[in-house]
Amino acid sequence: MGMALIMKANRFLLAAIFVGVSTMLPVAFAEGGSVMQAAPTANPLAVEGKLPSLGGATTWLNSAPLTAAGLRGKVVLVDFWTYTCINSLRPLPYVRAWAAKYKDKGLVVIGVQAPEFSFEKNLDNVRWAVKDMKIGYPIAVDNDQALWDAFRNEYWPALYFVDAKGQIRHHQFGEGDYEQSERIIQQLLSEAGATGIAQDLVSVDGRGAEAAPDWSDLKSTENYVGYARTENFASSDDPVAGKRHIYTAPAQLALNHWALSGDWTMGKQGTVLNKANGRIVYRFHARDLHLVMGPATAGKTVRFRVLVDGKPPGASHGSDIDDQGNGAVIEQRLYQLIRQPKPIVDRVFEIEFLDPGVEAFVFTFG
DSSP: OTTOBOOEEOTTOOSOOOTTOSSOOOEEEOGGGOEEEOOOOOSSOOOOEEOOOOTTOSEEESSSOOOTTTTTTSEEEEEEEOTTOHHHHTTHHHHHHHHHHHGGGTEEEEEEEOOSSGGGGOHHHHHHHHHHTTOOSOEEEOTTSHHHHHTTOOEESEEEEEOTTSEEEEEEESSOOHHHHHHHHHHHHHHTTOOOOOOSOOOOOOOGGGSOOOGGGOOOOOEESSTTTOOOBOSSSOOOBTSEEEEOOOSOOOTTOEEEEEEEEEOSSOEEEOSTTEEEEEEEOSSEEEEEEEESSTTOOEEEEEEETTBOOGGGBOTTSOTTOEEEEOSSEEEEEEEOOSSOOOEEEEEEESSSOEEEEEEEEO
C-alpha cells in the first residue's frame, strides 16, 4: 500500500465530480474504503475547468480576501484541508515548502479550511491551529461550505492546480504523489513565463502527526466515536444515542474493535465523559494512533493517562504524552498518543480520563 492515497471521503461516492470536467480520471478503491488515484494523463495537462469564485469564504487569515480575477497571472495551488484531519496534516510539510520555494516565481498557495466537525468552525480554534502549524500562506475559512460546493469537492485533502489564465489543470485527491505535484507546479510556472525555476524537489522532514505513515504495517483505519458513524463498538451495551449511560468494556477486544467504560453521553459527532475515570479502549495495528478530542467546555483542562497492553507506553509514546502515558486535553484538536517502534503488532490502547468533561471524536492511524 506504499503508493496508496488515503483520504477522508464520502464513502458512497464512486467518482469525483469536477467543475466543468468533461472526462474523469479512473479511480481504484483500496482495502478499507480508501482510494488510490490512477496516474494522470501525460503532458500537456488538460483543462479541467475554471477557478470558481472565492467570494463564499466566511473570512480570510494571513491575507486580505483574494478573488479569482485578482489571481489572474499567478499560478494558484488550492488545498482543501481541515486542521484535525490526519490526512490533511501529513501533506502540510510539502505544501508549506512549495509556498516558500515558489512564492517569488508567481505561485500563490491558498488553504481552504473546510470543517468536518462543528468545533472546527470556531475561528479561535482555526487561528490557533494555523499559528501552531506555522502556516503563513492565505487561509480561506469555508464555514458555510461555499467553496467546497463551488469546486464540487468531496475530499480532505484535495489539491487543485490552477494556471495563470485561471484554468484548473490538475488535481490531487489524498496523500502522496508529491513529486508529481511539484513538477506540475514547475510546469505551470514555466508556462506563465517564470524563469530560473530550480528543477530540484523540496526535501521535507515531517514531525509528529505530520510524519509520513507506515503503510506497510497499517491495518487499522479511522473510526468515529460518535454514534452516527462509529463501527465495531464492543461495550456490553449498544450505543445509547444522546443519553447519559454507564458502559462496561469487555475483557478482550477483536482487532479494530473499541469500547467505552464509565459514564458517557454518546452524541452524533462526539462522545462526552460525565464523570472522572472513564476509559476508552481500542485494539489496533499501526505505528501511530491519534485521537481527535477536546474539552467539552472551553477553557477546561482534562488530564488523562495512556496504557499500551496494560503498561505505560515507554518508547511507544506519541508527541502529546510522556513515556508514562501522562497528558492533558486543552485544545480541540488531534492528539498523537502512540508512535511505537517496530515490530508493529496488534496492541490494546487504553486512555483513562482523570477528570470529566472530555469530548472524543475520531481515532486515526498511521
